[in-house]
Amino acid sequence: MAMGRKVFHLRKFGRRLGTRLEGARAREEILAELSRLPVGGQLLVDLSGLEVLSGSFADEALAKVAEQLKDGELSDRYLLVKAEEEELLEDLSERLARRGLALFALVGEEWRILGRLSGYLEETLDWVVQHGEATSSKLAQALSISVKNASTRLKELHRLRLIELVPESRPVGGIQYRARAVISSKRKG
Amino acid sequence: MRTLDAWRLNRELPAWERSFPRPLVDLSTVEAIDPYVAVFLVLYARRCAEAGGRLRLLLPRREEVARALAGTGLFRRAGEAVWTDRPPPEGPGENSLGIVRVEDEGEVQGLVDRACEVLADRFPLGERSIRVLAMAMLELLQNIPHHANPLGEEIEPYGLAAVQEFSDHIHLVVMDKGVGLHRSLALNPRYRGLGERQALEAVLIEGASRFTDPGRGGALRRIREVVQANEGRMLVRSGGAGFWQAEVEWGVEGVHPFPGVQISVQLPRALFFG
Numbered sequence: 219m220a221m222g223r224k225v226f227h228l229r230k231f232g233r234r235l236g237t238r239l240e241g242a243r244a245r246e247e248i249l250a251e252l253s254r255l256p257v258g259g260q261l262l263v264d265l266s267g268l269e270v271l272s273g274s275f276a277d278e279a280l281a282k283v284a285e286q287l288k289d290g291e292l293s294d295r296y297l298l299v300k301a302e303e304e305e306l307l308e309d310l311s312e313r314l315a316r317r318g319l320a321l322f323a324l325v326g327e328e329w330r331i332l333g334r335l336s337g338y339l340e341e342t343l344d345w346v347v348q349h350g351e352a353t354s355s356k357l358a359q360a361l362s363i364s365v366k367n368a369s370t371r372l373k374e375l376h377r378l379r380l381i382e383l384v385p386e387s388r389p390v391g392g393i394q395y396r397a398r399a400v401i402s403s404k405r406k407g
Numbered sequence: 408m409r410t411l412d413a414w415r416l417n418r419e420l421p422a423w424e425r426s427f428p429r430p431l432v433d434l435s436t437v438e439a440i441d442p443y444v445a446v447f448l449v450l451y452a453r454r455c456a457e458a459g460g461r462l463r464l465l466l467p468r469r470e471e472v473a474r475a476l477a478g479t480g481l482f483r484r485a486g487e488a489v490w491t492d493r494p495p496p497e498g499p500g501e502n503s504l505g506i507v508r509v510e511d512e513g514e515v516q517g518l519v520d521r522a523c524e525v526l527a528d529r530f531p532l533g534e535r536s537i538r539v540l541a542m543a544m545l546e547l548l549q550n551i552p553h554h555a556n557p558l559g560e561e562i563e564p565y566g567l568a569a570v571q572e573f574s575d576h577i578h579l580v581v582m583d584k585g586v587g588l589h590r591s592l593a594l595n596p597r598y599r600g601l602g603e604r605q606a607l608e609a610v611l612i613e614g615a616s617r618f619t620d621p622g623r624g625g626a627l628r629r630i631r632e633v634v635q636a637n638e639g640r641m642l643v644r645s646g647g648a649g650f651w652q653a654e655v656e657w658g659v660e661g662v663h664p665f666p667g668v669q670i671s672v673q674l675p676r677a678l679f680f681g
Contacts, residue, residue, distance in 0.1 A: 234519055236545025238553070239512045253601075270541040273629060274549060277622040285622075305538065309629065316621045 222259035224297075226251050228279070229267035236270060241278025248283050249292070257294045258382060260400060262324070265301040273309035284321050284333075287379045296379050296400045299332070300324040304407070306325045307332055320378050322400065328407030335378075342371040344406065346381055347399045354395070374396045412441035413642050413671050417649065420663045423451075434526070435465045438472055442571040443642070443671040445479035446506055447582045448578045452488035453565050454584055454666070466507025479569060480505030509566035509581075515548040521572050529572065539633055540577065543672055544568070546626035549580040555585025555667065557594060557617060562586070564667060565591050576639070576673045584667035588645040591617045603648040604659045611643060611650050611657075630672065631657075637678050642671040 220253060228235065231244050252261050253309075263280065265271060301307050304325050314321055314333025321332045329347070331340065345360060346352050354369040361368065372395065376383040382398040409498065411419075423430040432448065434440070452462040462485070467473045474496045482495040484506045504525050507518055523541050548568055555564030564585030571578045585591075586681040589606040592598045600607055609615035611631050616624020627643065631652055634641045641652040647664040651657060 232516055232520070234516065234523065234541045234545065236519065236542070237512050237515050237549045239549075240516060270538050270545065272542050272545045273626060274546060281622050305535070309542070312625070312629070313622050318621075398433070 221258055223262050224251060224255060224259065225262045225264050225300075227264050227266070228271075229264075233268060234270040235279075236272035238274045239277045241275035244275070244279035245283055246277060247269040248297075250294045252283070252287075252292050252297065255295050258296075259294075260296040260298060263297065263299045265299060265306055268301075268306060271306050271310060273313050276310035277313040277317075280310055280321070281317050281319060281333075284314060284319045284379070285317055288319060288377055290377075294382070296382070298322040298324065298401065302326070304330075308397055320380060322380060324401065324403065325407055327403060328399050329403045330407040331380075335380075335397045339375055339378075340373060343373060343380055346372075346375070346397050347401060347403075347406070349399075350402075351396055352399045353397070357397070362381070364369075369395075409437070410439040410441065411437045411444045413443040413447075413644075416441075416444050416447060417644070417662050424663060428455040428458035429463060430460075430464070431664065433464045433465045433497045434467045434476070438469060440472065440479075440580050441465070441474050441671075442479055442569050443580045443669070444479045445476060446567050446569050446582055447669060448489070449481055449484045449506055449567055450565060450582055450584050450667070450669075452485040453563075454486040457546045457563070461490050461491075462488060466495060478505065479571070480507075484508070484567070504570045504572070506567055506569045509548050509551045509568050509583075512549050512552045515545060515552075518548060518568070519544045526570070526572065526577070536674075539637065539674060539678065540570075540579065543579060543630045543633065544570070544581075546630060547579070547670060547672075549577070550626065550668075551581070551583050551585070554588075554591045554617065555583040557586065557591055560586065562666075572676070576675050579672040579674070580670065581672075582652065582667065582669035584665075587666060588643075588668055589648070590646075593617075595619060603646045604661065607643060607645055607648045607650045608659050611652075627670075634672060634674065637674055639675060639678075640671075640673040642669075644669040 229242055307323055311332035319333045320335040323330050324330045354365050358365040358368040375381045383395045385393050386396050388394045455462045477496045519541055551566030564583040566583040568581045588610050589603045592606045608617050610627050614625035614628035641649040645668045649662040650659050
Protein backbone atom coordinates (compact mmCIF):
# COMPACT_ATOMS: atom_id res chain seq x y z
CA MET A 219 0.00 0.00 0.00
CA ALA A 220 2.83 2.35 0.83
CA MET A 221 4.71 1.22 -2.27
CA GLY A 222 5.75 4.10 -4.42
CA ARG A 223 5.53 6.60 -1.56
CA LYS A 224 8.13 9.29 -1.95
CA VAL A 225 8.93 11.69 0.88
CA PHE A 226 9.26 15.41 0.21
CA HIS A 227 10.71 17.47 3.06
CA LEU A 228 9.24 20.94 3.28
CA ARG A 229 11.95 21.93 5.77
CA LYS A 230 14.30 22.75 2.92
CA PHE A 231 12.30 25.96 2.36
CA GLY A 232 12.95 27.10 5.93
CA ARG A 233 11.72 26.54 9.47
CA ARG A 234 9.03 29.20 9.36
CA LEU A 235 7.14 29.00 6.12
CA GLY A 236 4.83 31.86 5.50
CA THR A 237 4.79 33.73 2.21
CA ARG A 238 2.79 32.93 -0.88
CA LEU A 239 5.89 33.56 -2.95
CA GLU A 240 7.78 30.75 -1.19
CA GLY A 241 4.66 28.60 -1.21
CA ALA A 242 4.40 28.93 -4.99
CA ARG A 243 8.04 27.80 -5.31
CA ALA A 244 7.31 24.79 -3.14
CA ARG A 245 4.21 24.01 -5.21
CA GLU A 246 6.26 23.86 -8.40
CA GLU A 247 8.60 21.33 -6.80
CA ILE A 248 5.75 19.29 -5.35
CA LEU A 249 4.01 19.13 -8.72
CA ALA A 250 7.26 18.10 -10.40
CA GLU A 251 7.75 15.32 -7.83
CA LEU A 252 4.16 14.15 -8.29
CA SER A 253 4.55 14.06 -12.05
CA ARG A 254 7.62 11.84 -11.74
CA LEU A 255 5.77 9.28 -9.61
CA PRO A 256 4.58 6.05 -11.21
CA VAL A 257 0.84 5.44 -11.51
CA GLY A 258 -0.52 4.78 -8.03
CA GLY A 259 2.46 6.57 -6.47
CA GLN A 260 2.16 8.74 -3.38
CA LEU A 261 3.98 11.87 -2.34
CA LEU A 262 4.26 12.29 1.41
CA VAL A 263 5.00 15.92 2.26
CA ASP A 264 6.87 15.78 5.55
CA LEU A 265 6.53 18.82 7.80
CA SER A 266 9.12 17.61 10.33
CA GLY A 267 11.38 20.36 11.57
CA LEU A 268 8.94 23.15 10.79
CA GLU A 269 7.97 25.67 13.44
CA VAL A 270 5.40 27.54 11.38
CA LEU A 271 3.29 26.72 8.36
CA SER A 272 1.17 29.77 7.64
CA GLY A 273 -2.17 29.62 5.91
CA SER A 274 -0.81 31.58 2.94
CA PHE A 275 2.13 29.24 2.36
CA ALA A 276 -0.03 26.17 2.97
CA ASP A 277 -2.61 27.38 0.48
CA GLU A 278 -0.06 28.00 -2.27
CA ALA A 279 2.09 24.93 -1.68
CA LEU A 280 -0.45 22.27 -0.74
CA ALA A 281 -4.09 23.30 -1.05
CA LYS A 282 -3.64 24.43 -4.65
CA VAL A 283 -1.93 21.13 -5.50
CA ALA A 284 -4.78 19.20 -3.87
CA GLU A 285 -7.19 21.28 -5.96
CA GLN A 286 -5.32 20.45 -9.17
CA LEU A 287 -5.48 16.76 -8.28
CA LYS A 288 -9.20 17.02 -7.58
CA ASP A 289 -9.63 18.70 -10.96
CA GLY A 290 -8.17 15.61 -12.60
CA GLU A 291 -4.55 16.57 -13.18
CA LEU A 292 -1.79 13.99 -12.61
CA SER A 293 -4.24 11.11 -12.45
CA ASP A 294 -3.62 8.29 -9.97
CA ARG A 295 -1.02 10.20 -8.00
CA TYR A 296 -1.70 10.86 -4.33
CA LEU A 297 -0.69 13.60 -1.94
CA LEU A 298 -0.42 13.14 1.83
CA VAL A 299 1.13 15.15 4.62
CA LYS A 300 2.98 14.07 7.73
CA ALA A 301 3.54 16.17 10.84
CA GLU A 302 4.87 15.63 14.32
CA GLU A 303 2.31 17.95 15.85
CA GLU A 304 -1.31 18.52 14.99
CA GLU A 305 -1.11 22.25 15.74
CA LEU A 306 1.12 22.77 12.72
CA LEU A 307 -1.68 21.53 10.47
CA GLU A 308 -4.41 23.91 11.65
CA ASP A 309 -3.95 26.61 9.02
CA LEU A 310 -3.53 24.07 6.22
CA SER A 311 -6.74 22.34 7.26
CA GLU A 312 -8.61 25.66 7.30
CA ARG A 313 -7.42 26.55 3.78
CA LEU A 314 -8.32 23.12 2.44
CA ALA A 315 -11.79 23.41 3.96
CA ARG A 316 -12.32 26.78 2.31
CA ARG A 317 -11.51 25.20 -1.05
CA GLY A 318 -13.78 22.22 -0.33
CA LEU A 319 -10.84 19.83 -0.28
CA ALA A 320 -9.56 17.09 2.00
CA LEU A 321 -6.14 15.58 2.52
CA PHE A 322 -4.77 12.68 4.56
CA ALA A 323 -2.45 13.67 7.39
CA LEU A 324 -0.28 11.24 9.30
CA VAL A 325 0.45 12.44 12.82
CA GLY A 326 2.56 9.97 14.76
CA GLU A 327 0.89 6.57 14.40
CA GLU A 328 -2.51 8.03 13.62
CA TRP A 329 -4.22 9.41 10.57
CA ARG A 330 -6.73 12.15 10.21
CA ILE A 331 -8.42 14.10 7.49
CA LEU A 332 -7.56 17.74 7.01
CA GLY A 333 -9.98 20.12 5.34
CA ARG A 334 -13.62 19.33 4.76
CA LEU A 335 -15.20 15.97 4.16
CA SER A 336 -18.92 15.35 4.55
CA GLY A 337 -20.06 12.90 7.18
CA TYR A 338 -21.13 10.22 4.71
CA LEU A 339 -17.82 10.38 2.83
CA GLU A 340 -15.90 10.23 6.07
CA GLU A 341 -17.90 7.16 7.11
CA THR A 342 -17.05 5.54 3.78
CA LEU A 343 -13.39 6.46 3.98
CA ASP A 344 -13.15 5.11 7.54
CA TRP A 345 -14.52 1.80 6.36
CA VAL A 346 -12.13 1.56 3.40
CA VAL A 347 -9.12 2.43 5.58
CA GLN A 348 -10.17 -0.09 8.24
CA HIS A 349 -10.59 -2.87 5.69
CA GLY A 350 -7.84 -1.87 3.29
CA GLU A 351 -10.10 -2.18 0.27
CA ALA A 352 -13.74 -2.37 -0.78
CA THR A 353 -16.02 -2.92 -3.72
CA SER A 354 -19.21 -0.95 -3.99
CA SER A 355 -21.31 -4.06 -3.35
CA LYS A 356 -19.35 -4.94 -0.22
CA LEU A 357 -19.50 -1.37 0.99
CA ALA A 358 -23.23 -1.14 0.26
CA GLN A 359 -23.82 -4.21 2.39
CA ALA A 360 -21.60 -3.00 5.23
CA LEU A 361 -23.10 0.49 5.40
CA SER A 362 -26.66 -0.52 4.52
CA ILE A 363 -26.82 1.73 1.48
CA SER A 364 -27.57 1.05 -2.16
CA VAL A 365 -24.80 -0.16 -4.48
CA LYS A 366 -25.30 2.95 -6.58
CA ASN A 367 -24.88 5.16 -3.53
CA ALA A 368 -21.76 3.26 -2.48
CA SER A 369 -20.36 3.59 -5.96
CA THR A 370 -21.02 7.36 -5.97
CA ARG A 371 -19.27 7.75 -2.62
CA LEU A 372 -16.21 5.82 -3.82
CA LYS A 373 -16.00 7.91 -6.97
CA GLU A 374 -16.14 11.12 -4.95
CA LEU A 375 -13.41 9.90 -2.58
CA HIS A 376 -11.33 8.94 -5.60
CA ARG A 377 -11.89 12.38 -7.12
CA LEU A 378 -10.53 13.86 -3.89
CA ARG A 379 -7.55 11.45 -4.20
CA LEU A 380 -8.30 9.84 -0.86
CA ILE A 381 -8.63 6.31 -2.26
CA GLU A 382 -7.40 4.40 -5.29
CA LEU A 383 -9.96 2.91 -7.67
CA VAL A 384 -8.67 -0.13 -9.50
CA PRO A 385 -10.71 -1.64 -12.37
CA GLU A 386 -11.18 -5.42 -12.33
CA SER A 387 -13.27 -7.96 -14.25
CA ARG A 388 -16.45 -9.11 -12.64
CA PRO A 389 -17.05 -12.88 -12.48
CA VAL A 390 -20.39 -12.32 -14.21
CA GLY A 391 -18.81 -10.16 -16.87
CA GLY A 392 -18.13 -6.47 -17.15
CA ILE A 393 -15.88 -4.21 -15.08
CA GLN A 394 -16.15 -3.29 -11.45
CA TYR A 395 -13.98 -0.96 -9.43
CA ARG A 396 -12.15 -1.96 -6.30
CA ALA A 397 -11.35 0.83 -3.89
CA ARG A 398 -8.03 0.67 -2.09
CA ALA A 399 -6.94 2.73 0.87
CA VAL A 400 -3.89 4.88 0.24
CA ILE A 401 -2.76 4.58 3.87
CA SER A 402 -2.25 1.49 5.97
CA SER A 403 -2.58 3.02 9.45
CA LYS A 404 -5.73 1.79 11.19
CA ARG A 405 -5.75 4.31 14.01
CA LYS A 406 -7.72 7.42 13.33
CA GLY A 407 -6.84 10.44 15.43
CA MET B 408 0.56 63.08 29.08
CA ARG B 409 1.96 59.93 30.64
CA THR B 410 1.76 57.25 27.97
CA LEU B 411 1.26 57.89 24.27
CA ASP B 412 -0.32 54.76 22.91
CA ALA B 413 -2.58 53.89 19.97
CA TRP B 414 -5.73 55.02 21.79
CA ARG B 415 -4.23 58.35 22.79
CA LEU B 416 -2.87 58.79 19.26
CA ASN B 417 -6.38 58.44 17.86
CA ARG B 418 -7.48 61.30 20.09
CA GLU B 419 -4.47 63.51 19.28
CA LEU B 420 -4.40 62.97 15.52
CA PRO B 421 -7.18 65.46 14.59
CA ALA B 422 -5.20 68.27 16.30
CA TRP B 423 -1.95 67.25 14.57
CA GLU B 424 -3.73 67.11 11.24
CA ARG B 425 -4.87 70.71 11.50
CA SER B 426 -1.33 71.86 10.70
CA PHE B 427 -0.57 69.13 8.15
CA PRO B 428 1.88 68.91 6.36
CA ARG B 429 3.86 70.63 9.15
CA PRO B 430 2.23 69.20 12.26
CA LEU B 431 3.72 69.84 15.66
CA VAL B 432 3.71 66.74 17.85
CA ASP B 433 4.48 67.60 21.42
CA LEU B 434 6.02 64.65 23.23
CA SER B 435 7.72 66.76 25.89
CA THR B 436 5.61 65.52 28.79
CA VAL B 437 5.33 61.94 27.59
CA GLU B 438 6.75 59.30 29.93
CA ALA B 439 6.27 56.23 27.74
CA ILE B 440 5.72 55.74 24.01
CA ASP B 441 4.01 52.76 22.54
CA PRO B 442 5.80 51.13 19.53
CA TYR B 443 2.60 51.63 17.54
CA VAL B 444 3.05 55.38 17.97
CA ALA B 445 6.76 55.26 17.10
CA VAL B 446 6.04 53.45 13.84
CA PHE B 447 3.09 55.70 13.12
CA LEU B 448 5.32 58.78 13.51
CA VAL B 449 7.71 57.42 10.86
CA LEU B 450 4.78 56.88 8.53
CA TYR B 451 3.39 60.31 9.35
CA ALA B 452 6.77 61.96 8.75
CA ARG B 453 6.91 60.29 5.37
CA ARG B 454 3.40 61.45 4.51
CA CYS B 455 4.26 65.03 5.54
CA ALA B 456 7.45 64.99 3.47
CA GLU B 457 5.56 63.73 0.42
CA ALA B 458 3.16 66.65 0.83
CA GLY B 459 6.08 69.09 0.92
CA GLY B 460 6.10 69.56 4.70
CA ARG B 461 7.91 68.16 7.67
CA LEU B 462 6.83 66.51 10.90
CA ARG B 463 7.97 68.57 13.88
CA LEU B 464 8.61 66.74 17.14
CA LEU B 465 9.20 68.18 20.58
CA LEU B 466 11.19 65.37 22.15
CA PRO B 467 10.36 63.95 25.56
CA ARG B 468 12.01 66.01 28.29
CA ARG B 469 13.06 62.90 30.16
CA GLU B 470 16.23 61.64 28.53
CA GLU B 471 15.47 57.93 29.10
CA VAL B 472 12.12 58.34 27.33
CA ALA B 473 13.81 60.09 24.40
CA ARG B 474 16.43 57.29 24.28
CA ALA B 475 13.71 54.66 24.29
CA LEU B 476 12.03 56.46 21.41
CA ALA B 477 15.32 56.58 19.50
CA GLY B 478 15.74 52.89 20.33
CA THR B 479 12.75 52.08 18.18
CA GLY B 480 14.70 53.33 15.16
CA LEU B 481 12.27 56.20 14.55
CA PHE B 482 14.91 58.86 13.81
CA ARG B 483 17.15 56.58 11.76
CA ARG B 484 14.15 55.51 9.68
CA ALA B 485 12.52 58.96 9.33
CA GLY B 486 15.79 60.79 8.61
CA GLU B 487 15.30 64.28 7.24
CA ALA B 488 11.54 63.86 7.17
CA VAL B 489 11.36 64.76 10.86
CA TRP B 490 12.48 67.90 12.69
CA THR B 491 13.25 67.71 16.41
CA ASP B 492 13.68 70.50 18.95
CA ARG B 493 17.04 69.05 19.97
CA PRO B 494 19.33 66.39 18.53
CA PRO B 495 17.79 62.98 19.18
CA PRO B 496 19.81 60.48 21.26
CA GLU B 497 21.68 57.56 19.66
CA GLY B 498 19.57 54.92 17.93
CA PRO B 499 19.54 51.16 18.48
CA GLY B 500 22.52 48.89 18.06
CA GLU B 501 22.77 45.58 16.31
CA ASN B 502 20.30 42.80 17.02
CA SER B 503 17.61 45.40 17.49
CA LEU B 504 13.96 44.72 16.85
CA GLY B 505 13.56 48.31 15.73
CA ILE B 506 11.44 49.58 12.89
CA VAL B 507 12.06 47.85 9.56
CA ARG B 508 10.83 48.72 6.11
CA VAL B 509 8.81 46.08 4.25
CA GLU B 510 8.99 46.58 0.52
CA ASP B 511 9.06 43.20 -1.11
CA GLU B 512 7.44 39.84 -0.35
CA GLY B 513 10.76 38.12 -0.97
CA GLU B 514 12.31 39.69 2.12
CA VAL B 515 9.47 38.88 4.53
CA GLN B 516 10.65 35.42 5.52
CA GLY B 517 14.15 36.72 6.33
CA LEU B 518 12.75 39.60 8.40
CA VAL B 519 10.56 37.24 10.42
CA ASP B 520 13.41 34.77 10.96
CA ARG B 521 15.67 37.54 12.22
CA ALA B 522 13.00 38.91 14.57
CA CYS B 523 12.31 35.44 16.00
CA GLU B 524 16.01 34.78 16.51
CA VAL B 525 16.52 38.08 18.32
CA LEU B 526 13.56 37.32 20.58
CA ALA B 527 14.76 33.77 21.19
CA ASP B 528 18.17 35.11 22.22
CA ARG B 529 16.63 37.46 24.74
CA PHE B 530 14.37 35.00 26.52
CA PRO B 531 13.29 31.42 26.03
CA LEU B 532 10.45 31.39 23.57
CA GLY B 533 8.31 28.29 23.70
CA GLU B 534 7.54 26.57 20.41
CA ARG B 535 3.92 27.59 20.59
CA SER B 536 4.74 31.22 21.13
CA ILE B 537 7.14 31.27 18.18
CA ARG B 538 4.40 29.76 16.09
CA VAL B 539 1.88 32.39 17.10
CA LEU B 540 4.22 35.34 16.71
CA ALA B 541 5.88 34.19 13.50
CA MET B 542 2.55 33.28 11.91
CA ALA B 543 1.17 36.73 12.68
CA MET B 544 4.31 38.44 11.37
CA LEU B 545 4.46 36.38 8.19
CA GLU B 546 0.83 37.05 7.31
CA LEU B 547 0.80 40.72 8.25
CA LEU B 548 4.07 41.59 6.56
CA GLN B 549 3.18 39.93 3.26
CA ASN B 550 -0.16 41.73 3.30
CA ILE B 551 1.73 44.96 2.58
CA PRO B 552 3.08 43.97 -0.86
CA HIS B 553 -0.13 42.05 -1.59
CA HIS B 554 -2.76 44.58 -0.58
CA ALA B 555 -1.37 48.07 0.13
CA ASN B 556 -1.35 49.07 -3.51
CA PRO B 557 -3.20 46.35 -5.43
CA LEU B 558 -3.78 48.42 -8.56
CA GLY B 559 -0.25 49.79 -8.77
CA GLU B 560 -1.33 53.40 -8.28
CA GLU B 561 1.12 56.30 -8.02
CA ILE B 562 1.41 55.97 -4.26
CA GLU B 563 4.18 54.70 -2.02
CA PRO B 564 2.60 52.44 0.63
CA TYR B 565 5.78 52.63 2.72
CA GLY B 566 5.25 49.44 4.73
CA LEU B 567 6.83 49.33 8.19
CA ALA B 568 7.00 46.78 10.99
CA ALA B 569 8.39 46.58 14.51
CA VAL B 570 8.37 44.15 17.43
CA GLN B 571 8.97 45.25 20.99
CA GLU B 572 9.09 43.25 24.20
CA PHE B 573 7.66 44.50 27.47
CA SER B 574 7.53 43.04 30.96
CA ASP B 575 4.04 41.66 30.39
CA HIS B 576 3.58 41.44 26.63
CA ILE B 577 5.13 41.35 23.17
CA HIS B 578 3.94 44.08 20.86
CA LEU B 579 3.91 43.63 17.09
CA VAL B 580 3.18 46.60 14.86
CA VAL B 581 2.70 46.51 11.09
CA MET B 582 1.51 49.47 9.06
CA ASP B 583 1.43 51.19 5.70
CA LYS B 584 -0.13 54.21 4.07
CA GLY B 585 -1.48 52.40 1.05
CA VAL B 586 -5.04 52.26 -0.25
CA GLY B 587 -6.48 50.78 2.95
CA LEU B 588 -8.72 47.79 3.59
CA HIS B 589 -11.90 49.45 2.37
CA ARG B 590 -10.59 50.25 -1.11
CA SER B 591 -8.72 46.96 -1.38
CA LEU B 592 -11.81 44.95 -0.41
CA ALA B 593 -13.95 46.89 -2.90
CA LEU B 594 -12.02 45.17 -5.70
CA ASN B 595 -14.14 42.14 -4.89
CA PRO B 596 -17.63 42.87 -6.33
CA ARG B 597 -19.21 41.09 -3.38
CA TYR B 598 -17.98 43.78 -0.98
CA ARG B 599 -18.13 46.85 -3.21
CA GLY B 600 -21.01 48.54 -1.41
CA LEU B 601 -19.58 48.34 2.10
CA GLY B 602 -18.65 51.39 4.14
CA GLU B 603 -15.30 51.66 5.90
CA ARG B 604 -16.49 50.25 9.22
CA GLN B 605 -18.40 47.45 7.54
CA ALA B 606 -15.36 46.59 5.43
CA LEU B 607 -13.16 46.36 8.51
CA GLU B 608 -15.68 44.13 10.21
CA ALA B 609 -16.02 41.95 7.12
CA VAL B 610 -12.25 41.44 6.96
CA LEU B 611 -11.72 40.79 10.66
CA ILE B 612 -14.84 38.85 11.53
CA GLU B 613 -15.85 37.13 8.27
CA GLY B 614 -12.39 36.78 6.74
CA ALA B 615 -13.42 38.74 3.63
CA SER B 616 -10.84 39.25 0.90
CA ARG B 617 -10.46 41.27 -2.28
CA PHE B 618 -9.92 37.96 -4.08
CA THR B 619 -12.74 35.72 -5.22
CA ASP B 620 -10.44 32.69 -4.90
CA PRO B 621 -11.72 30.91 -1.74
CA GLY B 622 -8.19 30.09 -0.60
CA ARG B 623 -7.18 33.73 -0.40
CA GLY B 624 -7.72 36.12 2.50
CA GLY B 625 -8.70 35.34 6.06
CA ALA B 626 -5.29 36.05 7.56
CA LEU B 627 -6.44 39.00 9.65
CA ARG B 628 -9.41 37.04 10.93
CA ARG B 629 -7.11 34.15 11.83
CA ILE B 630 -4.76 36.47 13.71
CA ARG B 631 -7.69 38.01 15.52
CA GLU B 632 -8.84 34.53 16.58
CA VAL B 633 -5.33 33.68 17.80
CA VAL B 634 -5.15 36.98 19.70
CA GLN B 635 -8.52 36.25 21.28
CA ALA B 636 -7.57 32.66 22.18
CA ASN B 637 -4.42 33.93 23.88
CA GLU B 638 -6.10 36.82 25.72
CA GLY B 639 -4.20 39.42 23.73
CA ARG B 640 -5.18 42.76 22.25
CA MET B 641 -5.47 43.88 18.67
CA LEU B 642 -6.12 47.16 16.94
CA VAL B 643 -6.61 47.63 13.22
CA ARG B 644 -7.00 51.14 11.87
CA SER B 645 -7.79 51.76 8.25
CA GLY B 646 -9.00 54.98 6.68
CA GLY B 647 -11.66 56.40 8.96
CA ALA B 648 -12.45 53.21 10.87
CA GLY B 649 -10.80 51.42 13.76
CA PHE B 650 -11.33 47.85 14.95
CA TRP B 651 -10.30 46.83 18.43
CA GLN B 652 -10.21 43.49 20.18
CA ALA B 653 -9.45 43.16 23.88
CA GLU B 654 -9.58 39.57 25.06
CA VAL B 655 -13.06 38.35 24.00
CA GLU B 656 -14.60 41.74 23.28
CA TRP B 657 -14.35 43.65 20.02
CA GLY B 658 -15.79 46.73 18.41
CA VAL B 659 -15.55 48.98 15.37
CA GLU B 660 -15.64 52.76 15.60
CA GLY B 661 -14.96 55.87 13.58
CA VAL B 662 -11.48 57.43 13.82
CA HIS B 663 -9.81 60.42 12.22
CA PRO B 664 -9.02 59.37 8.62
CA PHE B 665 -5.49 58.33 7.79
CA PRO B 666 -4.37 56.46 4.65
CA GLY B 667 -3.45 52.79 4.68
CA VAL B 668 -3.70 50.14 7.38
CA GLN B 669 -2.16 50.34 10.84
CA ILE B 670 -2.14 47.20 12.98
CA SER B 671 -1.15 46.59 16.57
CA VAL B 672 -1.04 43.10 18.07
CA GLN B 673 -0.22 42.58 21.74
CA LEU B 674 0.33 39.07 23.01
CA PRO B 675 0.74 38.39 26.74
CA ARG B 676 4.26 37.43 27.67
CA ALA B 677 2.94 34.48 29.70
CA LEU B 678 2.24 32.82 26.35
CA PHE B 679 5.94 32.94 25.59
CA PHE B 680 6.87 30.69 28.48
CA GLY B 681 4.22 28.11 27.69
